[in-house]
Amino acid sequence: MTSASGGKEARKDEIAELARRRGFLWLAFEIYGGAAGFYDYGPLGALLKRRVEEAWRDFYSREGFYEVETTNIAPREIFEASGHLESFIDRAVVCKHCKSFFRRGGGIDVSEKCPECGGELEAAGEFNLMFQTRIGVPKGEREERALKKSEGYLRPETAQGIFLNFQRLLRFNRDKLPFGVIQIGKAYRNEISPRKSLIRLREFTMAEAEVFVDPKEKNNHPRFDDVKDRKLRFVPGDGEEEEKSVEEAVRSGIIANEYLGYHIAKVEEFLDGIGIPEDRMRFRQHEPEEMAHYARDCWDAEFFSDRYGWMEIVGVADRGDYDLSTHASHSNVDMGVHVQPQVQGEVQAEAGKAKTKIIPHVIEPSYGVDRIIYALLESSFYKEQVGNEKRNVLRFKSEIAPIKAAVFPLLNRNELKIKARDVFQKLRDEAIFVEYDDSGSIGRRYRRQDETGTPYCITIDYETLEDDTVTIRERDTMEQVRVAIAEVKDALLK
RNA sequence: GCGGCAAUAGUCUAGCGGUAGGACAUGGGCUUCCCAAGCCUAUAACCCGGGUUCAAGCCCCGGUUGCCGCACCA
Numbered sequence: 001m002t003s004a005s006g007g008k009e010a011r012k013d014e015i016a017e018l019a020r021r022r023g024f025l026w027l028a029f030e031i032y033g034g035a036a037g038f039y040d041y042g043p044l045g046a047l048l049k050r051r052v053e054e055a056w057r058d059f060y061s062r063e064g065f066y067e068v069e070t071t072n073i074a075p076r077e078i079f080e081a082s083g084h085l086e087s088f089i090d091r092a093v094v095c096k097h098c099k100s101f102f103r104r105g106g107g108i109d110v111s112e113k114c115p116e117c118g119g120e121l122e123a124a125g126e127f128n129l130m131f132q133t134r135i136g137v138p139k140g141e142r143e144e145r146a147l148k149k150s151e152g153y154l155r156p157e158t159a160q161g162i163f164l165n166f167q168r169l170l171r172f173n174r175d176k177l178p179f180g181v182i183q184i185g186k187a188y189r190n191e192i193s194p195r196k197s198l199i200r201l202r203e204f205t206m207a208e209a210e211v212f213v214d215p216k217e218k219n220n221h222p223r224f225d226d227v228k229d230r231k232l233r234f235v236p237g238d239g240e241e242e243e244k245s246v247e248e249a250v251r252s253g254i255i256a257n258e259y260l261g262y263h264i265a266k267v268e269e270f271l272d273g274i275g276i277p278e279d280r281m282r283f284r285q286h287e288p289e290e291m292a293h294y295a296r297d298c299w300d301a302e303f304f305s306d307r308y309g310w311m312e313i314v315g316v317a318d319r320g321d322y323d324l325s326t327h328a329s330h331s332n333v334d335m336g337v338h339v340q341p342q343v344q345g346e347v348q349a350e351a352g353k354a355k356t357k358i359i360p361h362v363i364e365p366s367y368g369v370d371r372i373i374y375a376l377l378e379s380s381f382y383k384e385q386v387g388n389e390k391r392n393v394l395r396f397k398s399e400i401a402p403i404k405a406a407v408f409p410l411l412n413r414n415e416l417k418i419k420a421r422d423v424f425q426k427l428r429d430e431a432i433f434v435e436y437d438d439s440g441s442i443g444r445r446y447r448r449q450d451e452t453g454t455p456y457c458i459t460i461d462y463e464t465l466e467d468d469t470v471t472i473r474e475r476d477t478m479e480q481v482r483v484a485i486a487e488v489k490d491a492l493l494k
Numbered sequence: 495g496c497g498g499c500a501a502u503a504g505u506c507u508a509g510c511g512g513u514a515g516g517a518c519a520u521g522g523g524c525u526u527c528c529c530a531a532g533c534c535u536a537u538a539a540c541c542c543g544g545g546u547u548c549a550a551g552c553c554c555c556g557g558u559u560g561c562c563g564c565a566c567c568a
């Protein structure tokens with residue numbers, strides 16, 4: 001009865017079409033012709049995204065990490081310090097004649113001739129990928145300095161806001177390491193050619209955790225034992241894909257330290273928890289030249305898309321002390337932390353023992369929320385044959401489904417409708433997100449909910465009027481159980 | 495950014511230089527005791543801007559968006 005979806009082409013079109021039609025995802029500015037790289041979330045998309053973000057918050061709250069919310073716009077000097085002004089830039093040249101592309105910095109400049117055909121070169125797409133804006137009205141407009149001082153940029157990652165507040169956050173954590181801080185928010189990158197629906201956006205949502213740790217303690221994560229035996233698929237920068245336990249990966253040096261290993265394992269746990277299939281997930285290490293300017297090591301959690309192949313949905317980077325050190329030197333603020341000397345993880349608390357001062361290292365899991373939404377849509381979508389009819393179904397986990405349940409009167413008759421409305425309102429009052437529908441046949445209503453991923457449908461029939469029981473129909477199996485109205489809530493949340 | 499292809503109701507699509515048609519979906523009604531059934535009915539479209547022409551959804555030019563390839567993805 002149940003079969004996997006059709007061919008790849010059919011599948012991708014149907015997902016985009018379903019997402020549009022059912023109100024998950026719409027091209028932004030559509031009535032004015034749209035703009036590449038910008039999408040709006042419709043009602044169901046916004047709900048789905050909210051559920052994922054809430055699951056993420058809960059997940060990292062359990063790690064003891066507090067959430068902050070920092071600004072989207074920052075003055076120029078922040079990005080001078082962070083290195084984004086200098087490094088977050090695309091420098092390519094193209095030959096006017098033969099259209100060959102060359103990366104600049106690889107020894108090729110516009111003043112030279114094309115190595116392929118000797119034609120004239122021109123700069124192509126040479127600009128910083130950050131959106132520039134102006135903060136306030138520059139005084140003395142003519143003065144270059146005033147103009148430069150008023151330059152601002154939209155953040156290309158949420159992380160900087162956390163680094164800028166490091167001293168405050170350290171104090172908040174009573175001067176102790178390690179600690180983690182999380183943030184969910186928009187980031188902006190003026191991509192040259194955004195494509196692939198939610199995969200490359202110009203405005204997107206990131207969920208990032210910055211974990212600050214004493215560099216000497218990176219191989220001493222207090223809860224490493226919780227994750228050490230988990231087997232993950234790793235693709236090391238210089239090797240073949242292999243399945244290994246997290247502990248093996250760290251001990252054999254594939255993963256540089258326990259902190260990185262622990263957070264890679266946590267990423268897998270989160271993605272698995274929201275329903276990304278394990279067999280479509282792997283962890284791939286960046287090649288040295290692929291690494292961002294701030295990273296000393298980086299592992300991507302990749303999702304296998306039928307449409308696009310392997311694609312990054314989360315990056316876990318070891319940023320070392322890059323960010324705190326660079327902000328320390330640019331701002332002249334001390335980012336050092338006094339730590340007790342430790343022996344094998346035990347604090348030596350003897351009085352008088354001199355503390356040492358270190359710059360913490362940062363381990364950063366950085367989630368692309370929109371890409372995760374895409375991965376969920378694609379991996380949850382199934383086309384099935386039921387009797388002579390087809391059905392589209394989004395098999396979201398119940399916890400992240402936009403709508404929890406729908407309530408139907410079996411027939412379009414007053415006495416059933418009244419009762420169904422009662423049950424519907426009762427569930428709403430219990431803060432469960434439910435829908436009511438009495439249009440068309442019962443089968444049609446089931447199909448509608450299947451396509452929006454609603455895990456449960458509650459149907460009121462004549463038996464309900466006699467004994468206050470209803471049927472609950474489960475989305476994936478299409479099977480029904482009869483449950484007393486008083487127990488519906490628990491049944492939905494089980 | 496470059497090149498190729500494409501763009502018609504919510505969705506999928508038909509269309510000849512001369513009245514824009516269908517299917518599904520959606521709203522209303524009938525029917526229906528559990529999976530897109532049936533009947534009646536209603537709403538609803540030529541991406542944007544120029545040009546050619548008596549007349550353009552159709553031909554030409556430019557733009558936008560999408561798909562594919564190249565490049566890019568710190």
